[in-house]
Amino acid sequence: MADRMSVNLGKGQKVDLGKPDGGALEVVRMGLGWQAAPRKGFFAKLMARDIDLDASAVLFAGRTPVDVVYFQHLTSSDGSVRHGGDNLTGGAGQGADDEVITVDLTRVPKKVDQIVFTVNSFTGQTFQDVQNAFCRLVDDATGRELARYTLTGGGSHTAQIMAKVHRSDGGWQMTAIGAPTQGRTFQDVIPDIEQHL
Template identity: 50%
Template sequence: MGISLQKGQKISLEKEAGSSLTRIIMGLGWDAAQSGKGGFLGGLFGGGGNDSIDLDASCLLFDDLGNLVDTVWFRQLTSRDGSIHHTGDNRTGEGEGDDEQIKVDLTAVPANVKSLVFTVNNYTGQDFSQVANAYCRILNGVNNTEIARYDLSCQGNHSAMIMAKVYRHNGEWKMHAIGEVGQGRTFEELLPQIKPHL
């Protein structure tokens, strides 16, 4: 069982995994929030009902100067070097388990990449309070054990989150749980907010 991440927490992924970590998976899952109670929220978003919710996971690759060198998201499912792969865009949150996954082969991430920043954006624009059971998590990609998890549904009236940074430090991969909420339908709108964390 993984640890529940707290904002600002730093963990050694290798210590949590119990061994040298070679592959990780960022998983994102959610269900559309029930808005069948009538009332204010349903009216705001045009007639209530179970409007589709499309959360998107992205992985941003930065060099040691903080320059964005590549991006893995629904418009580019594999990094140019092939080390990071997105399983595809889920636009409804239907189904069990992770709705989207980004798989990272840490042994193949290019040497000039110092940090990977994982973000979640609500492409359909609703805030997280309307998204039921939303979470993002990091898994050991070798045995699929959960290393760490973040609950998104209690994040309130925000439509995006900078989840975590996975970065090289003294030859091992570590993770900084950022947990900073923001606004934006795609990762580009979060870039000014990400820069101070690099």
């Protein structure tokens, strides 16, 4: 069977997370990349500063958050979700991932039915200052990109609820959310996440 190409998702679109041969995925990586948007004018360039976006994964049992992985808590309590570490400046844009969260789907506790991925501007800049931001899901065993969601349009928000991985018919699905919100940390966006569960 031919290898599937990556799926470019739009808001609300879903993709099943199965292997082309019908088997189940075991470990997936959610990668996040971004670049600072170029600034125009002499003074704008002098005042430019790095943009520290932070990726987080909030684990839910039903509508209740039960654990979180982010730059100050790099591994979930059960060890199934791991953050690769904080990137303070970004820069990969369309290339490599700036921050990575790895999920071992075989180890996620049965009570956890959704993992929501968020990105926050810890330094407080809005997404008007960000370009080429994306999140992508990769099969950790093969390195094959399964799905990609690209942020477009900038905006005056400081956070984004990017996507979720959730249980579906005995397997897992990824749904692109792409909902803008406000907040410098994942705690700030928990109330807005609830409408996407």
